[in-house]
Amino acid sequence: MHVSRSESHKQDKQRKSRRMKRLFIVNMSMLAVIGVLIAAFYLTGSESKEGLDSLRGVREQGTAAENGSVGDGENGGEEAVKDGAAGQPTDEAGEDEGEVDSGAGADGAAGENAGAADEDLAGTGEGAAAREPDEQPDSPSAGDDGAGDPSPGMPADEEGAGAGGPEPSGETVRLSFVGDILLAANVQALMAKNGYDYPYAKSLSYLQGPDLMAGNLENPITKRGTPAQDKQFVFKGTPESLPALKEAGFDVVSLANNHTLDQGVEGLLDTIGYLDEAGLPNTGGGSDDQEAYEPVILEAKGVKVAYVGLSRVLPVGSWKAAPDRAGVAEAYGEAKQGIEAIKAAKAKADLVVVMVHWGIEKDDKPQEYQKQLGRRFIDAGADLVIGSHPHVLQGFETYKGKWIAYSLGNYIFNMTKTDKTKDTGVLDAVCTQTGSCELQFHPMRSEQSQPVPLEGEPAKALLARLSGNSFGATVDTQGYVKAKE
Template identity: 75%
Template sequence: MHVSRSESHKQDKQRKSRRMKRLLIANISMLAIIGVLVAVFYLTDDGNKKGLDSLPDDQEQGTTTDNGPAADDPGGDGRNIGAEDADAIDGTGEPPSDANASQDGTAGADGGGAGDANGEPANGEAAAPAEEAPSSDSDETSSPPSAGESGSGSSAGDDGAATNDSPEPSGKTIRLSFVGDILLAANVQALMEKNGYDYPYAKSLPYLQEPDLTAGNLENPITKRGTPAQDKQFVFKGTPDSLPALKEAGFDVVSLANNHTLDQGVEGLLDTIGFLDEMGLPNMGGGSDDREAYEPVILEADGIKVAYVGLSRVLPVGSWKAAPDRAGVAEAYGDAKQGIEAIKAAKAKADLVVVMVHWGIEKADKPQEYQKQLGRNFIDAGADLIIGSHPHVLQGFETYKGKWIAYSLGNYIFNMTKTEKTKDTGVLDAVCTASGSCQLQFHPMRSNQSQPVPLEGEQAEALLARLSDISLGATVDSQGYVNAKE
């Protein structure tokens, strides 16, 4: 049938109109579906966030309420195998006297020692077993991701890339890494003798070796002789055979400023320094006099100089303090005048100043007021980063004048205890500019038989959420990045 041009044009317009209507209906339907999917996504994401903020107590704090130090098994060579420590700090802010150990009535959570005459902890609390079976929540078979990646394996963006609200500082940077307390004695030594001296580091090597510089707190003397400290509940002694593996694991510097460095007397302290020097492993915080004890270690990487200063606010007796005519530890009691001067002097020699300080109450989740004030004083003196140890548990982060304070990195390698949260550990990365601006990322781990194992998935998220919860004016996201609260 013949159709006129005008009729044909009219039919074409009708067909186009019908096609446009169908297309419009299809587009509206697609937009509605997309809207529903977006709503479901945000509701689900919000639910996940709420889930992290309301973790049950047994995930946040551990399943035990035990706070007592473990009984130990004193050995003739000082290699005692207790699990926790009752050394206390002086709550007055004054250094302990030469004759008496500092006391504030607070029991500790260290590890290994001499015990009292009855072989029981000094505070009379229940004893913990010296060792435990491997933790069921540690993944023995998992291989750790690169230290530049998150161990949580979660919170990726739409393209699969990890999200990070705080990118690395701009300009030339250096990557510094830190761990908490390192014990190479007692039960840990027995494990190393059985499994090899590299055993403690086996699951976390990339996190130690990939950074430019890695540091930790060495919590025992390294000596073949010495006289065990008297009137001290826990006394350690490690072998120099453990040092090659420590260095090969990636450590570039260790602090000796703590309450165990003189467990074998001045002989033990000087032997420790001698063996570390022989190994080519720099150390600070202890010395043959106060000049050596307060002197920083200055290391350089990529043209950026970093000064490490070691200080202790936890000493059993005043005679452990380094003095002009006495070997000992660099202390930070009272106004910490010598420590402040050491920080100022270090700032004149280096781009960055890191203060590694031993302080706080053992097994406390949050810092004491004196820690907060001391940290601020250090930063006012020129410190760019404060790294704390001694509580044997993780404490949170705080920023002051744009500088970061990590109040405690917990135990890294230590005797196992029945106090669950002493097993929580990790490696802290700090990517810093020469001007002292640092971006922090914490890689969560859990110690299994004195061996840190990187955490992934829900376990990593739970630990990071707890760390965020105990931080002061700061948050820790699901990738471990630490940010100041707005």
């Protein structure tokens, strides 16, 4: 049908008019919705603020994903035990004797801590001679986690570490700790097969929940080095294992132990370099004594925390850091340099944590020198003293309102028939800025070098044993550590 030009123009105007009306209605509707949202925002503003405040337990240090993804394991097993030994689980308390690999360094030669060159090491008898292996290791398959998939539960709340637990007054920071971490030998073979994140998989929430997470790294990280001589157990780990350690939640590691120089000074300096590349601060070892005794100072929630690494267990005196020698920060004799390092750290930080390698392997109780030394650390300014090396859990002691954890045992290590070396856990310390800390221990059991949280009667039994081995302190069925009244 033909339509005149005037009629067409009229229809166009009508269509434009209808479009304008529709646009007006839409705009008014949008304005009404915006008004409602603004009103709701002001009415619920206080509740929103409370919701944001409840998130303050998120780790301030983060997991540093910019450091790269976890290695795929393609070359992860190249440093593991060779000549068919990779499938044989080993450790310091029961490793197969006679398996020596000077290239990989996963096994050693002739008696760890066999003696000390310096007089202050050789004369003490502490850490100068390890016990002889008394049992043969287990022989589980490398791919079997041996644990099923029990629910690990949730780690304690940041404030007071859980319902019914004591709460320090004021703003708090949650510092958490584990014992020895071995990323070499049979553990390395397991990671090469199952992924570098394998050891942490079933305890991950306990590692990522705290504000700051720390442990003792029990092996050098290097692709070269010269294996230490006259040492029964010589370890060597690959740099590919470090991103997973960082991503698991660790913020700092101590290098002050009797394995850091298993691959010589070259291996020690490589370890520090690789840790720096992975974004993992470290303490207790260095290119000279100034660097070895220098604390790592981290900050969480505005609280500065200094970590000092010290070892009372060295195979020979030449491992000691000196002004002209790379090595480890030691605490023999009067531990003068260690004491001075603690005092200096206290001047720079709100809280001071001493991570110390000491004691006798497989002993449930600390030596008398450990008790005296731990108290001296506290007198110098330490707020927490965290021990490692015995490969078993030891108890707690309170001194002048501060806490000493004598040994947190093995966290990630080779497996043996020495049953109690499989008992492990994560220690939480909820601390105020003034140094008042409340402790809770989360009991775990290592299955195929993978810690698994314990529940029910097994958890209660482990905690009861810890309580019985403590001094002036008790550990209740929920893992809270309290001073005896």
